[in-house]
Amino acid sequence: MSILAPSRGALRIDNAVKYYGEGSARTLAVDHCTLDIRPGEICMIVGPSGCGKTTLLNAVAGFHGLDDGSIHLDNKMLCGPGQPQAAVGPDRIVVFQNGALFPWMTNLDNIAFGPVAQKRLRRAEARDKAAQLMRDAGLAGHEFAYPGEISSGLRRRVEIVRALMNDPTVLLLDEPYRALDALTKSVMHEALLETYYRTGITIFFITHDLEEAIFLGHRVVIMTARPCKPKKIIEVDIPHPRDYTILTSKRFRELLAEADAGVHDEALKSFALGEREG
Amino acid sequence: MPSESIVVTKIHPATSVRRQRLTFARPRLRALISFVALLALWQAGSTSAAWSGHGWPIISLVPAPSVVLTAWAALLTNPGYWQSWGLSFTRVALGFFAAVLVGVPFGLLLIINRTWRSIAFPVFELLRPIPPLAWVPASIIFWPTQELSIDFVIFLGAFYTIVLNTLGGGDEIDQRLIQAARSMGGSRWNIFRRLILPSVLPSIGTGMQVGIGITWEVVVAAEMISGGGSGGDSASGGGLGFFLWSSYIGGSYPDIIVGMISIVIAGYLSSAAMRFLVARATPWARGH
Numbered sequence: 232m233s234i235l236a237p238s239r240g241a242l243r244i245d246n247a248v249k250y251y252g253e254g255s256a257r258t259l260a261v262d263h264c265t266l267d268i269r270p271g272e273i274c275m276i277v278g279p280s281g282c283g284k285t286t287l288l289n290a291v292a293g294f295h296g297l298d299d300g301s302i303h304l305d306n307k308m309l310c311g312p313g314q315p316q317a318a319v320g321p322d323r324i325v326v327f328q329n330g331a332l333f334p335w336m337t338n339l340d341n342i343a344f345g346p347v348a349q350k351r352l353r354r355a356e357a358r359d360k361a362a363q364l365m366r367d368a369g370l371a372g373h374e375f376a377y378p379g380e381i382s383s384g385l386r387r388r389v390e391i392v393r394a395l396m397n398d399p400t401v402l403l404l405d406e407p408y409r410a411l412d413a414l415t416k417s418v419m420h421e422a423l424l425e426t427y428y429r430t431g432i433t434i435f436f437i438t439h440d441l442e443e444a445i446f447l448g449h450r451v452v453i454m455t456a457r458p459c460k461p462k463k464i465i466e467v468d469i470p471h472p473r474d475y476t477i478l479t480s481k482r483f484r485e486l487l488a489e490a491d492a493g494v495h496d497e498a499l500k501s502f503a504l505g506e507r508e509g
Numbered sequence: 510m511p512s513e514s515i516v517v518t519k520i521h522p523a524t525s526v527r528r529q530r531l532t533f534a535r536p537r538l539r540a541l542i543s544f545v546a547l548l549a550l551w552q553a554g555s556t557s558a559a560w561s562g563h564g565w566p567i568i569s570l571v572p573a574p575s576v577v578l579t580a581w582a583a584l585l586t587n588p589g590y591w592q593s594w595g596l597s598f599t600r601v602a603l604g605f606f607a608a609v610l611v612g613v614p615f616g617l618l619l620i621i622n623r624t625w626r627s628i629a630f631p632v633f634e635l636l637r638p639i640p641p642l643a644w645v646p647a648s649i650i651f652w653p654t655q656e657l658s659i660d661f662v663i664f665l666g667a668f669y670t671i672v673l674n675t676l677g678g679g680d681e682i683d684q685r686l687i688q689a690a691r692s693m694g695g696s697r698w699n700i701f702r703r704l705i706l707p708s709v710l711p712s713i714g715t716g717m718q719v720g721i722g723i724t725w726e727v728v729v730a731a732e733m734i735s736g737g738g739s740g741g742d743s744a745s746g747g748g749l750g751f752f753l754w755s756s757y758i759g760g761s762y763p764d765i766i767v768g769m770i771s772i773v774i775a776g777y778l779s780s781a782a783m784r785f786l787v788a789r790a791t792p793w794a795r796g797h
Contacts, residue, residue: 294688319691331689335707335793344703349694377793397693 240400240433241305242268242291248299249286260286262458263300268401270305273427273434275444277494278454279501284437287459288403291435292325293317304400321345324394325403329410330386332378338389339365339374345397361396368392368426384415388422395426401433408443417475420446428472441490445483446473453493456500463493548574572763577770580763589752596748597732597775600656601724604663608720612668613713616675620682620709621701633672641665641727645734659731666727667720671713678712679705711794714787721783725776729753749775 249261260283268274278284290297293309293316301311309317317323324345325331332341342364343357352360362374368388378386387407394402408416420443427434438444444451451465467486469477477483552575553560554568564570572580584590619626641662648658682705690700732750747755753768788794 292688292692319688321692321694324692325689327685327689329685331683331685333686333690333704333707335710335791336703344690344695345693348690348696348699379793393693 238270239305240268240270240272241303242266242274242401242433242435243303244268244287244291244300245302245311246300247287247290247297247302249283249290249295250298251286259458261290261297262460264460266452266461268433268435269449271431271433272449273436273447275448275451276435276437276454277439277441277444277451277490278459279456279494279498280439281504282454282457282497282501283459284454285405288325288405288435288437290317291401292323292403293319294325321349321397322400323403324397324399325405326387326390326394326407328406330378330383330390330407332386332390332393334377334379337375337377338370338381341378341389342393342396345393349397357396361392364392364396365389367429368422382415384411384419387411387419391423391426395430395432399432401435404434404436406437406439409439416440416443421474423447424471424473441487441494442478445469445486445490446478451486451490453490453497456497456504462497465490465493570762572766577763577766580761581767581770584764584767593747593749593752594771594775597728597750597772598779600659600663600728600732600748601721601775601779604660604728605667605717605721605724607660607664608667608671608724609717611664612671612716613675616672616679616713617705617709619672619676620679621705633669637669641723642730642734645731649735655735659728659735662731663724663727666723667717670720670723671716674712674716674719675709678709681712682708707791711787711791714783714791718780718783718787721779722776725772725779729772 244264244266247261247264248259250257251260252258264287266274276284276287286295289295290310291302296316297310298315302309302317303311304322308314309323332338333344336344339358339361342361343352343354346352346357346360347354365371365374368391370385370388370392373381373385373389378389381389390407391402408419411419423434424447434447436444436447441451445465445467448467449471451467452461453463453465454460455462465486469480469482469486551568551571552573554565555571555573555576557569558564615629619630644662644665645658648661649655652658652661686704686708687700690704695703728748729750732748733754749768749772753765753772756762756764756768
């Protein structure tokens with residue numbers, strides 16, 4: 232099975248509903264959210280802090296259930312009627328906001344973890360493949376360092392390689408570059424695109440950063456402040472492959488203005504609600 | 510000095526090296542000075558009756574460093590003294606390793622099993638405020654040999670600390686790491702062995718470092734109370750705590766000081782060994 236198979240990675244979210252809390256504290260986090268992500272699409276989810284974007288991502292990953300609605304991946308139901316919570320699985324790998332590399336394993340062993348845990352590969356084979364993927368991603372030389380010994384930018388790249396090692400159908404990125412400075416971020420973006428051009432994997436990417444969203448995404452989905460549902464979907468009609476030169480293009484600026492207009496109201500609403508940054 | 514400061518401003522790279530050396534050397538130099546001053550003051554105070562006509566309070570009753578050193582030199586060839594070292598170390602090692610052997614699995618079980626936690630933790634918390642030394646009489650009654658009763662009290666000294674630290678480490682496990690591992694297909698055992706265990710390891714290490722310090726406090730007191738155990742037949746050979754106590758009973762004051770210093774050295778050596786072990790076991794934590 233090639234990971235470049237174009238028919239792979241269709242993620243459909245239908246009328247997803249999620250409440251938080253109990254009794255009088257019960258609040259609606261996700262409100263009848265419907266989203267159709269195409270195979271091999273980079274879909275950027277933008278919304279104000281605490282709007283429930285991460286709730287949606289966690290439901291796809293299987294970290295918690297939905298109160299209503301369904302999620303399908305390639306026509307296979309992950310969760311829906313009769314199964315409120317998706318099973319976690321290596322077909323959907325999350326890269327977290329602050330990273331979740333295992334600090335006590337070398338970068339190489341972090342990357343080799345998945346296939347060994349799944350009993351798909353023996354440890355030695357997994358290490359060979361991990362080393363190969365690290366070389367492909369330009370991470371050679373960092374194999375035997377611990378995550379704590381490399382820069383946060385490199386850590387994110389190692390984590391993406393670790394995700395890819397599981398041959399996932401969709402990558403779930405939850406603001407992975409949030410804590411990075413602007414320069415590191417732009418290097419990360421190009422590295423991610425480069426990986427994407429090699430693998431063609433579907434990417435579900437949550438961010439606050441509109442420039443990031445437009446630079447990377449095929450589509451940018453702007454979410455409403457809590458409860459969360461798509462408010463506006465922007466088709467980014469700048470052709471891939473892209474590089475940093477598009478950042479100064481007229482079309483990029485136009486799309487940015489369009490997205491900004493959509494996000495601004497929601498940000499104000501979220502601010503009024505007093506949401507904590509999440 | 511002024512000429513030096515001119516050099517400093519002229520040659521920049523050399524400056525920083527020089528400054529660094531100075532900042533490294535100064536605290537050590539100060540430590541050395543205060544150590545020498547303490548010895549001098551001690552020597553002066555101890556001999557104050559002889560040279561100033563009247564003895565300074567308290568300190569004039571303490572044997573002078575020179576006297577202590579002479580007493581120590583005599584003890585170095587005394588097999589009983591070394592037997593005391595051996596006995597105390599054996600007791601600490603036995604009690605401490607028993608505490609690790611029981612405490613770490615006990616703590617880990619508290620982390621991973623909520624049922625076990627609700628059963629065992631309240632009892633643990635109920636018994637914990639009892640100081641280890643308060644167990645000495647009961648311990649002597651219910652253990653068949655005096656040696657075992659000393660080991661048990663030492664065990665208790667380290668046990669509570671090791672369990673509490675292990676448990677504390679468990680509370681700090683990053684749930685995202687667990688989620689990531691589950692996503693990648695990690696089984697429960699896999700997650701326990703490759704995530705929970707290493708995640709708790711630094712806290713276990715902290716517990717062991719604190720614990721070994723407590724064992725030395727306990728062993729000394731336990732040996733004083735229980736009369737030295739199996740080695741109690743000779744005054745110097747019943748453990749360092751017993752040696753200290755019997756030096757007091759026998760009125761050999763310099764030996765009391767030798768005993769105190771010996772315990773400092775023994776405690777320092779054990780702590781250093783523990784630090785080394787912990788650093789080796791958690792290589793990812795270096796530089797943090």
